[in-house]
Amino acid sequence: MIRPLWIEVNLKQLSRNLKAIRKHLKPGVKVVATIKQSAYGHGLIPVARELSSQGIDSFGVGSIEEAIALREDGFGGSILVLSAVLDKYAGFFIRYKVTPSVVDIKFISKLNKEASKIDEVVPVHIEMDTGMGRLGFACRNVSSLAGQLKRFKNIKIEGVYTHFPVADSDPDFTNYQINSFNKFIKELDKEGITPDFRHCANSTGLINYPKAHFNMVRPGLILYGVTPDLAVQADVKPVLSLKSKVIFIKKVKKGTSIGYGRIFFSKCPGYIATVAVGYADGYPWSLSNCSRVIINGSFLNIAGRVCMDHIMVDAGKSKVSVGDDVILIGSYKNLKITAEDLAQLSGTIPYEIVSRLSLKIPRIYKS
Ligand SMILES: *Cc1c(COP(=O)(O)O)cnc(C)c1O
Secondary structure, three states, X not given: OOOXXXXXXXXXXXXXXXXXXXXXXXXXXXXXXXXXXXXXXXXXXXXXXXXXXXXXXXXXXXXXXXXXXXXXXXXXXXXXXXXXXXHHHHHHHHHOOOEOEEOOHHHHHHXXXXXXXXXXXXXXXXXXXXXXXXXXXXXXXXXXXXXXXHOOOOEEEEEEEOOOOOXXXXXXXXXXXXXXXXXXXXXXXHOOXXXXXXXXXXXXXXXXXXXXXXXEEOOOHHHHOOOOOOOOOOOOOOOEEEEEEXXXXXXXXXXXXXXXXXXXXXXXXXXXXXXXXXXXXXXXXXXOOOOEEEEOXXXXXXXXXXXXXOEEEEEEOOOOOOOOEEEEEEEEOOEEXXXXXXXXXXXXXXXXXXXXXXXXXXXEEEO
């Protein structure tokens, strides 16, 4: 690493977060650790290995590619793909023993056909759309759905699940979804289908809706110690820090403009430090002129626009030198900058801040 930009991932903290999450659950409730999109930017394999060492029950991934990467790394447990896959790729689920989310009949019938060729029974989870509007079957006409599902002799309906769009902001709608899901499970049971696993809780659902736990939960963001919303109170701490170094420093007169667009002018004579991070690394351009960093134990503001691979920092009169560490996300003593802070300043959600950190940035894993 010659360009000084790196991510530190604290795997011990990841395990501590998992422990804290498990405290919310009744004994026997299984955890699907959601590690889609390279574990929300933290790195798929190291995160998966750490969580496996803590006896995680199952992984939720975003693509068959991520599932295959876990298999190739030697993970033998259950993997659920939390998305739809085109039916021509159904065979991959059988070859790699990965569990699909079934959201339409065409896919499951292709999967059944492939499985019947080799005389196997393939487990699947059925996704129900109770109000997310993204993927899944509608809860109407359960007996017709059940009738269709029962035709597939080489499929085991191992799980059924749904997803919340507003668990952080709308209890009425979320409760309505939980009720619809409960009703659906009962009707399905009457039709003779009783899946082993029933689940709907993402991070917010898990923390704020104990009755949404059923017998499986799917936390993502809180595993990484980031909270989706202020209303979500979990005893977790950030796993990831983003760090760089000062690569250039200059003395400026009062009134010197800094960076593209000339939107920043120094308010007094002092120092401007240039730091090796930019929007191409996933540090949002919308933090231009409005975020801050930690250098040598002080907060310093960003001066002007975020460039593709640099930012400038208003060091004022403080002693800053080339080579000094810069904390972009992370903490130093009692100072901290969180993904939630950057999300708020840049008008996005913490999920986007962590998951868009470029995969080219070296990750350093501490255990
Ligand atoms: C991403 C995702 C989750 C995890 O959500 P968090 O808010 O990160 O906890 C759970 N379930 C599904 C279907 C998802 O897509």
